[in-house]
Amino acid sequence: MNPPPQAASDPDLLDAALEGARAVPYWLDGATPEPLPPPDGDLVVDLAVVGGGLTGLWAALLAAEAEPDRSVAVLEGARLAWAASGRNGGFCSSSLTHGLANGLARWPEEMPTLLRMGEENLDAIEDTVRRHGIDCGFTRAGELTVAVTPWQMADLVEQNHAAADLGARDELLDAVQLRALLASPTYLGGLRSVTGTALVDPARLTWGLADAARGLGVAVHEGTRVTGLADDDRRVRLDTTAGRVRARRVVLATSAFPSPLRRARPFVVPVWDHVLVTEPLTEQQRAGLGWAGGEGVSDAGNQFHYYRLTGDGRILWGGYDALYYFGSDLSARRVRRAATERMLAGHLLETFPQLSGIRFSHAWAGAIDTCTRFSAFWLSALGGKAVAVQGFTGLGVGASRFGAQVALDLLDGRSTARTELAMVRRPPTPFPPEPLRWAAIQATRRAIAAADRNGGRRGLWLRTLDRLGLGYDS
Numbered sequence: 001m002n003p004p005p006q007a008a009s010d011p012d013l014l015d016a017a018l019e020g021a022r023a024v025p026y027w028l029d030g031a032t033p034e035p036l037p038p039p040d041g042d043l044v045v046d047l048a049v050v051g052g053g054l055t056g057l058w059a060a061l062l063a064a065e066a067e068p069d070r071s072v073a074v075l076e077g078a079r080l081a082w083a084a085s086g087r088n089g090g091f092c093s094s095s096l097t098h099g100l101a102n103g104l105a106r107w108p109e110e111m112p113t114l115l116r117m118g119e120e121n122l123d124a125i126e127d128t129v130r131r132h133g134i135d136c137g138f139t140r141a142g143e144l145t146v147a148v149t150p151w152q153m154a155d156l157v158e159q160n161h162a163a164a165d166l167g168a169r170d171e172l173l174d175a176v177q178l179r180a181l182l183a184s185p186t187y188l189g190g191l192r193s194v195t196g197t198a199l200v201d202p203a204r205l206t207w208g209l210a211d212a213a214r215g216l217g218v219a220v221h222e223g224t225r226v227t228g229l230a231d232d233d234r235r236v237r238l239d240t241t242a243g244r245v246r247a248r249r250v251v252l253a254t255s256a257f258p259s260p261l262r263r264a265r266p267f268v269v270p271v272w273d274h275v276l277v278t279e280p281l282t283e284q285q286r287a288g289l290g291w292a293g294g295e296g297v298s299d300a301g302n303q304f305h306y307y308r309l310t311g312d313g314r315i316l317w318g319g320y321d322a323l324y325y326f327g328s329d330l331s332a333r334r335v336r337r338a339a340t341e342r343m344l345a346g347h348l349l350e351t352f353p354q355l356s357g358i359r360f361s362h363a364w365a366g367a368i369d370t371c372t373r374f375s376a377f378w379l380s381a382l383g384g385k386a387v388a389v390q391g392f393t394g395l396g397v398g399a400s401r402f403g404a405q406v407a408l409d410l411l412d413g414r415s416t417a418r419t420e421l422a423m424v425r426r427p428p429t430p431f432p433p434e435p436l437r438w439a440a441i442q443a444t445r446r447a448i449a450a451a452d453r454n455g456g457r458r459g460l461w462l463r464t465l466d467r468l469g470l471g472y473d474s
């Protein structure tokens, strides 16, 4: 491979490319909906949903669609879509298990069912978007998983065999075929999945779901943080910053934030994931890339990038540096980190040297609700009157709908094919408390980076975690 171009490694050039990048997520940098006020006094509802991201809004919409007479209120502590749901890459995947390999490692017998349910889930998202006229740029663009080292290519070949055994129609591409789709000198080959991924504007999807739910009578309140949760005879009492809410049933969809259900807290750590967006590509820059299919792309390392085009022809480029800060730090200062942004900008230019001179318009980070098994879990509490659903670990744009549906099944006491899944019945292993948590996560991050440097070979620490079914990812 040729050495990386100077622009990819010169810190001054990278800083110049990033200078002036706005610290606001690209998806939120424009007209945002009018704020929805907190409740005017105490509320009594059939269903309270805590959290106004995609998970909470899917729960509200699905509940309202299934039973129009049920009174539903969404309680959002800040603004709809301000957190992960408005800060993500917009890859809306059919995977419910954070990818095939993770699902096969944990629930091999259930994978055919989980794959089918995932495809049905993505179809149902598309159907909802069409039925409610949600203008979120939903496109079935498909996905390219690219190998930039020989060991990644070997992994993709193996993954393709496993996928084919399960009936998937992914296509293995060699370097020439792949580069004809998207021109990068770093590509050695890849896997093309045509059906499993749609791309969306995630903030507009979130707002669209809220509009659809409100159209069916759901009350959506912003600026209403839930500060306490208690059993109240046949109801649950929710103390909020805007009065008291009593609900027959409660969905907790609070993602990486400390759950009002204290028992749920050890299962999730907030992992900061950084994203850059470039200025719109010129016609010449676009022509130099190809990318006619506009697929979402990710590379196949343990530390991986994900990237895609936006509707107005920019590149969104994120991932790689999954950061955990001591004490599960969620403070706003974590939204910018010069070293990570410089590194991501350099990686983009290494991948696409033909874009030398490009500038970045946006740079931000968001907190991911990482759990030790990288996919959603559900916890029932208060005699089955409350269910927490979280832990999507960076692949929740699509899976959030499934997660919400399962939470409603559990609250209704329904036994369904979904609630019978081992994935649903068993929670993940919790993280240890601090300071052990921080030490274990840093050791795991170092081990993952070392495996990527050493031809994918997993050292003793990672192999031990693998055996225990534990991991760390974004």
Ligand SMILES: Cc1cc2nc3c(=O)[nH]c(=O)nc-3n(C[C@H](O)[C@H](O)[C@H](O)COP(=O)(O)OP(=O)(O)OC[C@H]3O[C@@H](n4cnc5c(N)ncnc54)[C@H](O)[C@@H]3O)c2cc1C
Pocket (backbone or CB within 6 Å): 050, 051, 052, 053, 054, 055, 056, 075, 076, 077, 078, 079, 080, 081, 082, 083, 084, 085, 086, 087, 088, 089, 090, 091, 092, 093, 224, 225, 226, 227, 253, 254, 255, 256, 257, 258, 259, 260, 273, 274, 275, 306, 318, 365, 366, 367, 368, 390, 392, 393, 394, 395, 396, 397, 398, 399, 400
């Ligand atoms: C940088 C980044 C990139 C990502 N990229 C992708 C991707 O490309 N594809 C993908 O599938 N997934 C991706 N994800 C993950 C994805 O964004 C989420 O899994 C998905 O949006 C579901 O989010 P959520 O609704 O569970 O959480 P959030 O969107 O974080 O919503 C949780 C909400 O709960 C509210 N809340 C918390 N506590 C309380 C309380 N006590 N009272 C009231 N409200 C409360 C918060 O204010 C917040 O609005 C990414 C995430 C990040 C951060």
